[in-house]
Amino acid sequence: MLKKIFFLIIIITIFGCSSTTKECENIQINPNGESELALVMRALYTNTLDIKKELFTNTDTTITNLNSINLEEFKINYNALHTSKPTDLNLRIDGKYEKFADTYINSSKNFINNSSKENYNSMVNNCIQCHEQFCLGAIKKIQKLYTK
């Protein structure tokens, strides 16, 4: 009986260890964890892309009858730029970020009041100007939001 168990262990060891590579999929964007502010900004990107796709490709669509996005969600997201916890906890110390956030939020409100292409691009531009100061990495992606 003991001999059988011994040989069983040997066989399990040989076959069990023959598979030496374990693949792990990382579907999440950031394996280090995303901050609240990063998530808000990703949500704003998706909101803006939805608005662009719908508003500027369908002539019957207006800012108040969009199907793909609830405008209230967009407003909640841009207001959360002032309250969400950032990746870099020093971001809010000197008030510089808050000024850029205010400029972006005002241009978003302006766009909601008058949804022209000019006001839309101005909103995207204000988003990029803030990123030029604080986080260059996302700029290439945000530039894709501009409309012609």
Add this chain to the structure above:
Amino acid sequence: MKYIIHIALVISIISCSNNIQEKQIFGDQNITEEGKVSALELLNTLASKDSVQVKLVAKINSICQKKGCWMYVDLGDTTEMLVRFKDYEFFVPMDATDKIAMIEGMAKVDTLSVEWQKHLKEDANASQEEIDAISEPKIMYSIAEATGVIIY
């Protein structure tokens, strides 16, 4: 006999746990290792071409310590390559320095602006002196829009 079985069990557990090599995939989950090249092979190719689509295998020298959004990999002889990730759609673990990675993307010789160099230094928690010392654009190898990364 009982002792032999106990020893065999312990050896079996230890050898198996040491043998498993974890391979983590970031970005394109369909990335394959077929056609991967070494840093030396890449440098030879870039000696006669402006850019090349590659699957580069190299050691990670450093990683953005704010959120893992860029990394420098070793090309040998104190040469490094800056790797960033396409559309900010994925990042890598901040504790993966010194691990081996395979990066897929378009490799080229790039010009890194002063603003970008300062930003990278800030992300790497460099001193203000180091950041202020940057005054010239830098020519360097880069993969600006990697589509997938495997870390071994």
